[in-house]
Amino acid sequence: MKLKSDLSNLEEFLPKTYSLEKRLKAKTLFFKKLALKAHQFYGGKIAVIPKAGPMLPAWLSVWYTPGVSSVSTAVRADNAASFALSGRGGRALVLSDSTRVLGDGDCTPPGGLGVMEGKAMLMKYLGGFDAFPVCINSRGADGKPSAEKIIDFAHMVAPTFGAINLEDISQPNCYRVLDELQKTCSIPVWHDDAQGTACVTCAALINALKLARKKINKIKIVLYGAGAANSTVAKYLMLLGANGGDIVMFDSAGTLNKNRTDLKNNPDFYRQWNLCLKTNKNGVKTQEEAFKNADVLIALSKPGPGTIKPEWIKLMAKKAIVFACANPVPEIYPDEALAAGAFIAGSGRGDFHNQVNNSLCFPGLLKAVLLCRAKAITDTMALASAEAIASCAAAKGLKKEKILPDMYDPEVYPLQVKAVVKQALKEGLAQENITPEEAYKRAKADIKASRRLSGDLYKSGYIKKLPASLISSALKEALKEA
The missing domain is CATH 3.40.50.10380 (Malic enzyme, N-terminal domain)
Structure with missing residues (x-):
């Protein structure tokens, strides 16, 4: 048996005696070791090539x-x-x-x-x-x-x-x-770690709430982690209609609340202090209090396993939604969250269902602002992108295991372009005379051309084929260390 070049049969090479945790560790080690070998082989992964001609x-x-x-x-x-x-x-x-x-x-x-x-x-x-x-x-x-x-x-x-x-x-x-x-x-300036992550998280939650038949203005939310990503998630959730008072956020020192003088008096954490004033209306302090009857958990904190405990998930409401998105190891594995009673679970990893990954957002959103030459990127433009991502998945039929589109879906980025350009025009931020429909068509054509170019470069030999020996040696090293 041979490991395929697209790595689609990687699971078959992992010993059946491995636990889930050890399988994930082995795969993570494999991807890291292969990354070193592949980057050294290619000398990086992008190049500048002419797009005009003839070169005479x-x-x-x-x-x-x-x-x-x-x-x-x-x-x-x-x-x-x-x-x-x-x-x-x-x-x-x-x-x-x-x-x-x-x-x-x-x-x-x-x-x-x-x-x-x-x-x-x-x-x-x-x-x-x-x-x-x-x-x-x-x-x-x-x-x-x-x-x-x-x-x-x-x-x-x-x-x-x-x-x-x-x-x-x-x-x-x-x-x-x-x-x-x-x-x-x-x-326009975009911070993808914060805004991109928040955008895709909102898209995932929009669809998860549809399946759970819950309204965003009637749910209790736990945000585990209060860094750039979850701080922006909180902001976007409130713009979508969530009640700030029903959001409880945790940082390394406990919950955000109006008594956190350590944040109030620290100019470096002005965003967190603002959230102290807007969230946690009941002054919740412990995990047990916060998780009890909570409808949603969004964790963007330190990698697990074990950061989020199964007994906390058991305290959550019926049809609870759990997104544990730390990388490379989620705060709690999706399977573990589901076993503890979660209705829908997602993570930042592609080897589980419902990968919540900002790669679903930034290619489409940035393409949109380039096409319409937007003066800025507003929160409402970001939420238009989130709604487009959610609608792309919903159009194909939602399942508990499929609440987001695949990043290779040919529609997901053009649909975002259309939605974001429409919003930019509405807000008077577009400097290019282009309609949302024209932007959609341009985006679709440009993306198709880029993918074709990549394929043509590979077929012509300009992009060399990675030797199979490098892939197999990376796998052997990973299995040895796992």
Whole structure:
């Protein structure tokens, strides 16, 4: 038996004697070891290739000097022309200082390149637009990460891009950078760790509540973790109609409530203090109190297993919804949550049902703002994206094991584009004269072309085939360590 190149039969190679936890550990080890081998083989995973032609000697005078000077002077006369005369209108910046890379923390400035390249790769393949990964050294003279340095850099490089995606920036700088750039940057800015995660979480909850036949304004919600992601989840849930007083949030020190003077007096946690005032109307303090009769748990905290206890899930209301989304190991495994009485369970992993992953959001949302040249990305635009994701899954029929669309679904991103462009037009933020229907068609065509390009490059040999020996050696190493 041979491990397939698409890895679809990976489970067959795991010993049947392995427990669920050991199987997941083995798979995680395999993906990590294969990632190192594959990245070294390819030397990264994105490249810049020409999209204009022909590449003939005389034409170099058109693409470069002397002809290209007319492009420079045209843009000098009208900076907005840069969106049509260069790739700026179809290009995003993926910006990080690598101070909080996935679950690995501070990885030093170049340590986030693998993640940022991956983000750019998905933007091209799933969203049909170009993206450049940039990791910067944000350390100030005191050696600490500086929000001001990130903000200054974003302003300086903004003339090259149509949108900025912030990624893997530690707290509280992630809040400060987003808030300041949203107010002052000349192009739209998005923080995917927070807004993207919240957007997809809301989409999943919209559909889960439909199956549970519950109304968002009548449910009790537990948010486990109060970082950038869950703080934004709380904000979006309230915009969707959830009662803030019926939301109980936990951070490492306990629940957020109006008596948390440690947050009130700390300017680094102004968002959390604001949530202290808006949530937890009954002053709940313990997990047992919070989980009793709760309808929804959204955990974005420290990886498990064991962070969320099955006995807490047993305290929840009938038809409880549990999203445990820490990576690489969820706070409680979905199977364990279901066994404890959950009606629907989701996680951040793709090897369980209901993967709540921000890759369902950012390719479509950012494609939309590029196509309509939006001045900004508002919360209502993000929620329009969430509604589109939810409706895409609902159109195919919802099941407890299928509340979100697959990220390879050809409709999920064009539908988001249509919804977000419609909202941007409604709010007067679109600077490009394009209708939602036109944006939908453009997005669909561009995404199809990007996927075809990737396939053609692979078939032609420009993208080399990964040797099977590298895959098998990664599997052997993983099984040995598991």
